[in-house]
Amino acid sequence: MNRAIKKEIKFFLLSDYEKEEAYLTEMHRTGWKLKNVSYGSVYTFEKCEPENVVYRLDFAQDKEKDLSYYIAMFGEYGWEYMQDVNGYSYFRKRTDGLAEEDTELFSDSESRFEMMKQIINTRLMPVWVIFTGILIPNFVKAIMHGFDHIPFHTVLTVLFVFLFAGYSYVILHCEIEFQKLKKKYTKK
């Protein structure tokens, strides 16, 4: 029997992993279990019985050197490893009858902050570097050339305006969301 397949395209930025977890968990709860993620944002689901399965994403920069050990260790805690996308590891687990702490990857705030720190240092920093080192100078240059009626310069101007806007959005969004996450997990 062929199972029904559904594909959805979603964009989750670096700071949106909890939203992605909630999205995948909700899909499974309504009878669509994740088959895989391709091209970073195409989610393929397979029809299934609605189940309470929680999805969690981990980001551990040093796991590459020993991925099989990493997967085996999470397996001991009941986590099924699915795949890696952009440095994030996708795990899932059935939650029926489980205590709340067994549905989480992290049991203290310090380790959540450590994961955020790794994402910021290895993923968000390069975005900042490209933005300040390449985009801002070229954006300024393009704007200055943009009004001299040479078509090629106009195309460049438009391109850099778009890139500048895109990068600004990504950086601003991530910085705000990471602040929210930090606040959420800071003890009151």
Place this chain on the structure above:
Amino acid sequence: MTDKIKRIYIPMTETGFYILFCLQEEMHGYGITQKVKEITDGEVIITAGTMYGSLSKMEKDGLICFIREEEKRKLYHITALGKEILQLEIERIKRLYKNIGGV
């Protein structure tokens, strides 16, 4: 011991303390979670991501070291530096306990 390591680890988180405390014997991550759960009557639970992150951080900082692999599990043990940190933390906790009227 470098002051930096001391500054990072003292005072310790409950998770960090129990991991280091358990590693006075050779153990692997999931084994530590089970032992800590047992000796704290289920009060302290260390989950997978927290355990993996803590072990790799402590290994990087030289508090624990990898001993050997056994059935896809990595066994770790406390180092001399780790023992020093653990001892400082134990003394700090004893002082706390003494000052609140314990023995």
